[in-house]
Amino acid sequence: MAFFNLFRRQIAPVGLVVTTNINHLHRRFLSRLQENFEYDLVVIGGGSGGLACAKEAVAHGAKVAVLDFVKPSPQGTKWGLGGTCVNVGCIPKKLMHQAALLGEAVHEAAAYGWNVDKDNLKLDWSVLRQNVENHIKSVNWVTRVDLRDKKVEYINGLGYFKDKNTVVAVMKNKTEKVLTTKYVVIAVGGRPNYPDIPGALEYGITSDDVFSLKTEPGKTLVVGASYIALECAGFLNAFGYDTTVMVRSIFLRGFDQQMAEMVAAAAAEKGVKFLQKTVPSAVEKTEDGRLLVRYTSAEGQQGSDVFDTVLFAIGRKACTDDLQLQAAGVKLHPGSHKLAVNDIEQTNVENIYAVGDVLQGKPELTPVAIHAGRLIARRLFAGATQKMDYADVATTVFSPLEYGCVGLSEEDAIAKFGEDNVEVYHAYYKPTEFFIPQKSVRYCYLKAVAFKSGDQKVLGLHYVGPVAGEVIQGFGAAVKAGLTIKILLNTVGIHPTTAEEFTRLSITKSSGLDPTPATCCS
Missing domain, CATH: 3.30.390.30 (FAD/NAD-linked reductase, C-terminal dimerisation domain)
Structure with a gap:
């Protein structure tokens, strides 16, 4: 406290704004001491929204810790700090999409007079995968360094609630680190769903795995009609792999349906095949190591085909199961794994907030999570009042067209x-x-x-x-x-x-x- 009084006297000539900020920091410091909290804020989840919130909070004088731990996918894929977008989402997806566009551009270049051997054009999957992985690892490293430089404490542990002001981090060696905090922001995002059919978990992959496959995908079945499904199918087809999309109902649910039909039709024009109004019923391993997929149409007709890769893109589930929310009194949205929040991203527990894909009814987009996370930090630690506006958020599906x-x-x-x-x-x-x-x-x-x-x-x-x-x-x-x-x-x-x-x-x-x-x- 003496330090704060001395520092305030030293900067008094600077003006009212700086003095007000120091008073704000002083009050927060005393509040944390009086309430016996180790941190002003603990963020559970090291994705885009959580990291943005943590860094913004530190910029306004808060003491912050970020917990992040990636459970391996059923196929064993795991990754570093940065969340879905950096590791298995926006970034690798856009790089793969760009690779597809470049392959198409080589063919176009011949028409523009470039002397290219377009007839012998072939993608080297291992080179593409390795270069994409190298870029992602560099982003993981830069993210770690950025947190260190900004004085955000990074804890590589899986977080859960002991009570509304206590978060426990389960470390890699299964030891536990207990953190007490005034505020908590839940930013755990989601992971891909698997269908409840035989062989799906054992033999199928998702977007968690496709960008880091050690062998080329070969003939691929993409199950789903989401933007993830159409994007993955688009670049795999462009790479020269025989690609089929299995669609249960409609394309791009939640998007304009005239445009969705055009996106699918444009993909079909480029060679993507579609099995419409069809669902898989089983995935089996054949004697030669390939995958036999059995499926049923809406009319009840049975069919099957053999593929090298089966990729499920049938939606995502919020990662709230491990949080032990009941210990903190936090309620999920009825019938959902997501959190219901008010207009300031506050859960039913006043000191616990949430941001990103874990929110019920909000756009599942990285820039949305980033902006909302920063605004939460400014409201909590800088006296701001601006709320996140979720209306009119622009987005793009990186399908072939x-x-x-x-x-x-x-x-x-x-x-x-x-x-x-x-x-x-x-x-x-x-x-x-x-x-x-x-x-x-x-x-x-x-x-x-x-x-x-x-x-x-x-x-x-x-x-x-x-x-x-x-x-x-x-x-x-x-x-x-x-x-x-x-x-x-x-x-x-x-x-x-x-x-x-x-x-x-x-x-x-x-x-x-x-x-x-x-x-x-x-």
């Missing part, structure tokens, strides 16, 4: 506001770079969902085409700022780009006119 969107789907807009109050502007378009290699433009399509009357505020933007993430990011900010159709059409596009097609939308679905352009400049 990418799909980017922000805001409401056409179906959701109609369900929310009524069909008579919603207008859809749409168009097909022809990317200039597709012309010379004669690439298909059949599924290059975009639409704006808006109110029909008034200033026609844009409710959602949807785009299927090249570099969808880059295209939709800027429009995401515009939608967040209240974009209207009038503003959109009064914006001068950059020519020739695909993003400019949003500024040229003039045909509505209700008009019944053909949205196909005659030329690239029409």
